[in-house]
Amino acid sequence: MEQRRRTQTAGWYHKTQRSLHGGLPLDPHADTHRDRFLLGIDAYANASLRRVLEGRKDVFDVSLAAYRVFFPESVKVSREVTLSLYDRLSTALTVAQVTGVQTLCSHYAARLTPLPSPDASRQSNTRLTQITQYARQLASQPTLITRHGLQQLLEVGLSVADIVTFTQIIGFVSYQARVITGISALAGRPVAVIPAFPAVDDAPAENFPPPSSAWVSHLPPVQMTEATPLQLDILDQSHPDARLLPYYLLLAHDAAALREQSGIVNGILYAEAGLKDSQRELAALVVSRINGCGESANTHAEDFLQLTADRLTVNRLWLGVPDAMAVDNTDNQQQQRLIIRLVATLTRSPERFGPQDLQPLLAEGFSIAEILDVILATALTGWTNRLMQTLGSTDTPTLQ
Numbered sequence: 001m002e003q004r005r006r007t008q009t010a011g012w013y014h015k016t017q018r019s020l021h022g023g024l025p026l027d028p029h030a031d032t033h034r035d036r037f038l039l040g041i042d043a044y045a046n047a048s049l050r051r052v053l054e055g056r057k058d059v060f061d062v063s064l065a066a067y068r069v070f071f072p073e074s075v076k077v078s079r080e081v082t083l084s085l086y087d088r089l090s091t092a093l094t095v096a097q098v099t100g101v102q103t104l105c106s107h108y109a110a111r112l113t114p115l116p117s118p119d120a121s122r123q124s125n126t127r128l129t130q131i132t133q134y135a136r137q138l139a140s141q142p143t144l145i146t147r148h149g150l151q152q153l154l155e156v157g158l159s160v161a162d163i164v165t166f167t168q169i170i171g172f173v174s175y176q177a178r179v180i181t182g183i184s185a186l187a188g189r190p191v192a193v194i195p196a197f198p199a200v201d202d203a204p205a206e207n208f209p210p211p212s213s214a215w216v217s218h219l220p221p222v223q224m225t226e227a228t229p230l231q232l233d234i235l236d237q238s239h240p241d242a243r244l245l246p247y248y249l250l251l252a253h254d255a256a257a258l259r260e261q262s263g264i265v266n267g268i269l270y271a272e273a274g275l276k277d278s279q280r281e282l283a284a285l286v287v288s289r290i291n292g293c294g295e296s297a298n299t300h301a302e303d304f305l306q307l308t309a310d311r312l313t314v315n316r317l318w319l320g321v322p323d324a325m326a327v328d329n330t331d332n333q334q335q336q337r338l339i340i341r342l343v344a345t346l347t348r349s350p351e352r353f354g355p356q357d358l359q360p361l362l363a364e365g366f367s368i369a370e371i372l373d374v375i376l377a378t379a380l381t382g383w384t385n386r387l388m389q390t391l392g393s394t395d396t397p398t399l400q
Contacts, residue, residue, distance in 0.1 A: 036071075037064040039103050041180050044187040052369045053183070059267040059376060063179070066260035070169050071111065083162045086115045090128070091135045091166060092173045098139040099177035100351030102192040108173075127156040131166070138170050142389045143203050143292040147218050150390070160219045161253040167390050168257045171383035175264075178382060181350045182375030186368060190354035199348040202321055203292025215295050215394040221249035231255045238262040250391055265384070268376045278307040279339060279370060280377040286324075286343040287378055289317050293385035295394050300381075310336065338364055342371075343378045 035042070038060060042053055053060070071092065075085040089112040096104035118124040130152055138145055153163050184191045222231055224243060234255045235242040239262070242248035251258040269280055281304040288297035301314050313336050316324040324340050338360050346353045361371055 035060075035064060036107070037067045037176060037179075038183065039107055039180060041103070041183050041187065041189075041191075044189050045183070046187070049183075049186050049368055052186075052372055055369065056267075056372065056376070059264060062260055062263040062267060063176070066172060066257070066264065067176075069256045069260055070165070070172055080159050080161050081165075082157060082159060083165055084118075086112065086118060087128075087131060087166075088169055089115065091131060091169050094132050094135040095139040095170050095173040096177065097194070098136055099174065099181075100193045100195060100349075101177045101181060102194050103180060104173070104177050105194060123157075130156045131158075135166075135170050138167070138386055138390055139174055141200050142386050145390050147393075150218055163219060164251060164253040164391070165257060167387055168251075168254060168261065171386040172261075174386065175379045175383040178346055178350050178353075178379035179376065181353045182346060182372070182379065185353055185355050185358055186372060186375075188355050191351070193351040202290045202348075205319055215247055215388065215392050217246040217250045217392040219250060219391060221246050222252040224249075227252065228255070234259045234262075246392065247388070251387070261383070264380060268373075268380045277373065278304060279374055281307060282313070282336060282339055283343045283374045283377040284381040285314070285317060286321065286340050287347050287381040288385055290321060290344060290347050291382065291385040291389065293389050296381065296385055296388055335364060335366075338366075339374055342374065346375065346378050347382060 042050070045053055071085070071088055075081070075083070075088065077084050089108055093105060093108040093112055096108050118128055134145075134149055134153060137149070150163065153166070158166065181191050224232075227235070231252045232243075235248055235252055235258075238248055238251075238258055239245065242252075248258070251261070269284065281300050285297055285300040285304055288294075288300060301317075305311060305314060310332070313324060313333070316326060317340075321340060321344050325337055342357055342361060345357050358371060
């Protein structure tokens with residue numbers, strides 16, 4: 001179970017999701033926001049930021065749709081869908097606590113509090129403990145997730161479809177936390193925080209060996225001969241080759257989640273009439289390098305190189321983020337370094353990210369829209385990294 005927080009930090013702890021000061025969530029309005037994705041943070045935007053946010057309304061709308069898929073008002077459980085609403089919200093709160101973003105903790109605690117707890121049997125306690133521990137680890141240290149962890153989820157009764165949904169939820173709340181933190185910083189408001197988990201070291205360079213195989217699912221993907229019309233339709237919407245790729249075939253176990261996630265990916269990484277952008281690709285590359293997601297890092301490195309031919313930055317990132325921060329004299333390298341610093345802070349420690357982290361980019365001439373795009377790409381890549389690192393593996397190529 002989650003360790004208790006000290007009283008002076010408002011006392012969030014996982015067992016009851018309530019404050020140590022009493023029976024109510026810290027924020028009595030935590031579950032009254034009309035937009036349960038942004039949780040009201042956009043209300044603090046000035047006119048300039050409001051216009052920029054309006055320009056990305058498509059992304060926020062589909063993100064809200066994803067929230068509703070993961071956390072509906074009720075969930076009907078069955079033999080194949082055993083992940084209850086309590087399980088989903090408990091997982092979301094665990095991830096929120098890892099990020100240290102109190103707004104998120106208050107919201108998911110407020111939604112969880114009225115729900116009846118699982119029964120007190122040993123089997124139920126073991127299941128909830130395993131779910132909580134796995135969510136905490138994936139949210140904080142994705143490089144430590146192994147096949148053994150997946151096997152333990154199967155052993156406590158989660159189906160393959162459950163595990164796909166469960167992993168999507170962990171990635172989504174990690175994404176939501178960083179979007180809220182980033183927009184708060186753009187609005188000049190550091191988010192309210194609770195003590196988060198300590199930042200972990202970046203993945204070592206040896207996590208990126210030479211290529212030998214493609215990404216392979218650890219769990220049985222959807223078989224095309226057994227796919228429903230809805231699954232086939234969403235696969236076709238997600239990627240031109242989705243019917244041939246194990247990654248998409250596995251995610252199709254939760255077709256509704258895949259539909260919304262694909263919409264977010266397309267809205268963030270392929271904005272501006274489907275064109276890729278070097279700043280977004282650099283952000284995605286840095287996040288993947290920190291998290292140790294080799295296949296994702298290699299894909300974004302290739303796209304970044306096609307757009308910039310900046311092999312120096314890619315080679316330094318392969319060695320490590322500190323190496324990529326080495327001083328160069330060119331204006332272009334200075335801009336790349338500022339992006340890397342912002343992305344690294346938001347990825348490692350979202351609770352420490354604030355307006356001060358944006359000032360170097362603003363002083364360099366970055367627009368609010370450019371910075372928001374970097375923030376969104378950073379948040380999204382953390383989500384997709386967790387899916388790839390949990391649900392499958394590959395001998396990943398180097399970034400050289």
